[in-house]
Amino acid sequence: MLVNAIKEYQLRVDDQLKQRFSTLEDTAPQLKAAMTHGALLGGKRIRPFLVYSVGQMFGVPLEKLDACAAAIECIHAYSLIHDDLPAMDDDALRRGQPTVHIAFDEATAILAGDALQTLAFEIVTEAVPGITSEQHIAMVRALAKASGYRGMCGGQAIDLASTDKHIDLKALTQLHNMKTGALISCAVELALIAANAPKDQYQTMMEFAHAVGLAFQVQDDILDIIATTEELGKPQGSDAESNKSTFPQLLGLQGAKDTATQLIQEALSALAKLPYNSQLIADFARYIIERRI
Template sequence: MPKTDPAFDTFSSDCVIRVEKALDHNLPATTIEPRNLHEAMRYATFNGGKRVRPLLVYAAGTACGGDMDVLDIPACAVELIHSYSLVHDDLPAMDDDDLRRGKPTCHKVYDEATAILVGDALQSLAFELLARSTDRIPAETRLNMLRILANASGSRGMAGGQAMDIDGVDQELSLPELEIMHIHKTGALIRASVQLGVLSAGGSKEQLAKLEHYAKAIGLAFQVQDDILDITENTHTLGKTQGKDAADNKPTYPALLGLDGARQKARELL
């Protein structure tokens, strides 16, 4: 993978600081009832994530001339959706993971019922933030943004991809079938992040089309690299259980293409 340059590293760090501050402001305080739920929501959100999706909101928005202050809310919204999905993903009925980003998963620290409610509440908050009135983004645009995020989160996006992932266990998928699954499971929210950034900035249709093409490629590259790391890195480095996909006999790019083939696929997508 190519190394980043100092300017990008600075921009990325600035984006993380911005979205962390905005999330802290918009998540309910732990002093507000129900305190345990609000504490668990914050635990699930502030657990060391790389904030890739907010970064894409900020990057796409600023590329189209947008104001960082306007991009804070859509950046929060996509990260809240992502955080909710990870909480539900880790549950015993789903991937049954004990670790997330090197820390005990939400249902391990609290309990399964609380983890389910955390996911529900984070998802609701994401849409509440996008729906709030603001003079900086026209109402029609905000309505479109709500539609995009809902579509990316539902059966035609992330939830649908997770269902495909479950159905794919012990199955031999073709490369197109594997890509369709990941376009839904991982790629849909990444694509939505870029779309929300463009729309918040008032970008043109041409800019949106080009950045959507970028988002589709980078979303798949992200998943291919994740599959590679599941094989090549250890649990401590990954922050989650290493080799779990193989142990669960899940379809992955290395399983289908081999490790070298998966690395070549990631390079092509990049």
């Protein structure tokens, strides 16, 4: 069930992205090609999956979730393009393929990231039957906060500043709650906004999202040690090579695995409080720490 749902939502959001890229004029063909390359390299589509699956759990039709799913994937794609740049992580491979600055050039990669970021906000403000202007505004605020200084960009800045330095577990957790967790939490929040979820259920689902977001990063740190370059789609051991602080570095490999398991248990406990069939999302939470990619 989970595998089929992941595949279904992957295909759905990819179709949404392709449709939107196809409507872009060919005034800057190289930029358009770079945006397409960066956004459609493949990948797990974790964030769109959460938009769709949480929205469906609350009874929201998929058509009302398409814009949110496409928008958050544009933000994620932009972040990866910029993360791979020489001034950031300086990676040549992403999902087993050349990164955007390698496939094109550095200036085009910067512009592709910028254009995907702004396209996300264009998409999330599209008129959708059944979504009010107040909901659109709330979606824009959630996406902007998760993407910017208080979220992903701020987390990346802390990450860069922490390279070649020892940071403690509290600082590392804050870093990844911002850099990785904020956008994952935002995916859940966008679905909750679309659903007009009751306040108490909203808060419970955000507790779930927070735990899953951090567990995802802990597992990524683990995979950087135990997975192969082929599985990762990028060089194995790149975190150690870049002298970054990681959860296994601070807690040991088993300690990091225990932390990831504890976080998923917290997420499942939050789900259990809800009066819905949350089996699909619970299975997804377990998948987070079982995956090899």
